Amino acid sequence: MREQQERECRRTMVASGETRASSRLLVLRVQSQLCAVPISHVLETCRPLPTRPLPNAPELVLGVALIRARPTPVVDARRLLGHASLEAPGRYVTLRLGSDGGRVLALAVDSVVGIREVASAQLEALAGVLSAEQPLLQALGTLDRELLLLLEHARLLPETLWHELEAERASA
Template sequence: MPVDVEGRFLIVRAQHWTCALPLSEVAETMRPLPIAPVAGLPPFVRGVSVIRGEPTPVLSLAALLGGTSSHTAGRFVLLRVPERRAALEVEEILGLRALGAAELGAVPPLLQGAAGGQLEVLGTLDGKLLGALSTARLLPEALWASLARRGAAA
């Protein structure tokens, strides 16, 4: 999403990171489902979960950003990825917010915070998922606190 366009975002928390996912990339949110681990995958890929009858990869947003996978996800965020879906495991969904061009221009892209090497691994595994995540943003705590105080509901 270009930074000169206002957008609607789903705000989520993954450990100490507050992240803004473009609503256009989100299919739905849900309670976490059982995850079957798969050997040989990078640490940010938790495994596969059957969602709506389809095997779906589950990625730990916290582990992707350099934290640890909690193994006690609060929610799944099902992302729209061309030709399939992927689930992001997050601790908490904080709500929907509209972010303007000035706010978007002042916050870093989500993947700028990706742990060393994780971005390259994700790109190698799934370029389309990398594309979907590239429009997400990291929200500094001060900006999130300001948005929460304003009650800037979408």
Template sequence: MNTGAEHSGSSVALLVCGTGGRTFAVPLTTVRETMRPLTAHPVPGMPSFVLGVARIRGRSVPVVDSGALTGDQRVLASRWITLDAGADRQVALAVQRVVGIRTLATADLAEMPPLLDGLGPQLFSAISTRDQQLLLALQASHLVPDELWARLAEVSSS
């Protein structure tokens, strides 16, 4: 299993966040910062889960709505989590709440079950539970599909 998270012996450090009744975790090694939401400028032709592009620390960063991404309704985000998405890319994940940092035993993170494993662009890398709730480990590098990065680059340069 590749969670992309930092392993300390047999544990993994994750930033736990949530939207609605869902709880997510992102590997702490991919988190750049958490912040109050900024203005996201809509971009024509983007999927419904991409709110738009925001200027964050001088860069154009796509903003992904965590509710719409997972098939729920859009959220009124109270926080954005800026994540490294690989290949010198960043993405901001709009969430309703940031719970905090949790360290989980690697053994507590299970592979995605076959029913969920084939969905979409492999948004989730692992599954666990936290306080009797399902905890889904997100893969930052898959929050924005590859074909959209080229479109976002065009918009940012114009």
């Protein structure tokens, strides 16, 4: 119950932040790169959990982990951004995707920096600039004199892989 109240509180804060021409973001570190996702889509952060590989999954998918008793695909943020993935991730960030919130995935990152309110003026939308080649980025910006990549959280996994996961879950 308390967890749900905290989530509702966070959603309210996010909504109020967006009306002030700013966004509340969860800032993450992936190697030396700062990345962010809207806090409104974050369910939780947790220590890395054991993952089981998925046959035929893209290289950026580490596998599936049981998070809160739910099979959850785990995406390696290092590979997503084109870095080598030599060490184990430091944290998982569980994200709710889609307008109905029915899809959940975990993003494996090196660390969670924290929640920051970022003015819209600090973010430059990339619609039409990189969308054809790199649909993973929604905007670029700066935070504390560092480049900040705002991830397009809804596109972290290809649609075909979602269908495979949903079919596998339905047959289990």
